[in-house]
Amino acid sequence: MRLCAISVDLDEIPNYFAIHGLPEPTGPERSLVYDVAVDRLTALADELDLPLTLFAIGDDLTRPHAAAKLRAAHQLGFEIANHSLDHRYDLVRLGREAIRRQIEGGADAIEQAVGARPVGFRAPGYTITDEVFEVLGDLGTEYDSSVFPCPEYWAAKAVKIGLISAVGRKSRSIVDTPRVLTAPTRPYRIGRPYWRRGGGLLELPVQVTRGLRMPFFGTSITMGGPAVARGLARMCVGEPLVNLELHGIDVLDASDGLEALRPHQVDVRVAKGRKVDALRAAIGALRHAGYGFVTLREAAGRIEV
Numbered sequence: 220m221r222l223c224a225i226s227v228d229l230d231e232i233p234n235y236f237a238i239h240g241l242p243e244p245t246g247p248e249r250s251l252v253y254d255v256a257v258d259r260l261t262a263l264a265d266e267l268d269l270p271l272t273l274f275a276i277g278d279d280l281t282r283p284h285a286a287a288k289l290r291a292a293h294q295l296g297f298e299i300a301n302h303s304l305d306h307r308y309d310l311v312r313l314g315r316e317a318i319r320r321q322i323e324g325g326a327d328a329i330e331q332a333v334g335a336r337p338v339g340f341r342a343p344g345y346t347i348t349d350e351v352f353e354v355l356g357d358l359g360t361e362y363d364s365s366v367f368p369c370p371e372y373w374a375a376k377a378v379k380i381g382l383i384s385a386v387g388r389k390s391r392s393i394v395d396t397p398r399v400l401t402a403p404t405r406p407y408r409i410g411r412p413y414w415r416r417g418g419g420l421l422e423l424p425v426q427v428t429r430g431l432r433m434p435f436f437g438t439s440i441t442m443g444g445p446a447v448a449r450g451l452a453r454m455c456v457g458e459p460l461v462n463l464e465l466h467g468i469d470v471l472d473a474s475d476g477l478e479a480l481r482p483h484q485v486d487v488r489v490a491k492g493r494k495v496d497a498l499r500a501a502i503g504a505l506r507h508a509g510y511g512f513v514t515l516r517e518a519a520g521r522i523e524v
């Protein structure tokens with residue numbers, strides 16, 4: 220059976236200000252992902268009968284309202300996975316002890332909020348190293364989903380960081396080694412270095428299309444609109460697992476309180492209704508092609524590598 224797992228990284232709004240090197244917001248827009256986006260995602264999941272996997276950042280859960288939202292999602296049957304303790308874009312540069320604190324601390328916070336320990340991990344900014352994988356192995360992680368072997372995304376990120384520094388600001392985002400672009404695009408057990416196959420941890424790479432390896436994720440779907448979304452989805456048909464990664468911000472737009480991001484981030488200019496229509500189109504195309512929808516944990520248990 221063809222499997223599709225849809226996961227959502229619940230990166231809260233200050234992370235986007237940090238990417239653009241902008242000062243942190245202080246108003247209610249700080250928590251739009253938990254306060255608004257999670258409800259929209261839950262409604263979409265209900266409408267389309269999707270078991271979502273939510274990647275939560277531990278530190279966000281110190282806010283009781285966010286912890287309650289996540290607990291409710293868990294009770295609906297969503298998988299809650301670990302997106303680190305506080306989403307340091309430079310996680311890979313922190314040294315082993317701090318890396319361990321980031322991963323273990325994220326898992327502890329999630330367990331405290333929802334009553335179940337997460338088994339999956341995704342690194343902030345798709346940036347991972349052999350050292351991070353070693354820590355994940357030590358901590359008994361069942362799967363990782365951080366590798367994004369997408370030349371277009373990698374180049375766009377490098378250019379964006381350069382442009383931000385050219386206007387005198389400093390992005391907190393960092394660029395990974397281009398060797399990640401040689402990693403398998405289908406689930407594999409990592410070797411050493413991690414972009415080679417081996418007998419290590421199970422990696423579920425973030426989805427790229429067949430052939431050209433174009434990004435098939437929330438940004439390309441919501442920016443492209445329904446027709447492009449359907450086309451990208453069809454270019455993934457045939458993959459044993461489609462690992463579709465979204466972000467909470469994919470169901471928000473500038474009118475939700477993100478006007479300050481509008482000059483810096485093009486996807487907030489797209490109306491949320493159109494974004495959700497594009498997501499429906501992509502998901503519909505996969506369903507039409509015979510894909511069944513599962514959590515990443517279930518995919519990890521069923522996929523043959």
Ligand SMILES: [Zn+2]
Pocket residue numbers: 228230302306342343344
């Ligand atoms: Zn993230």
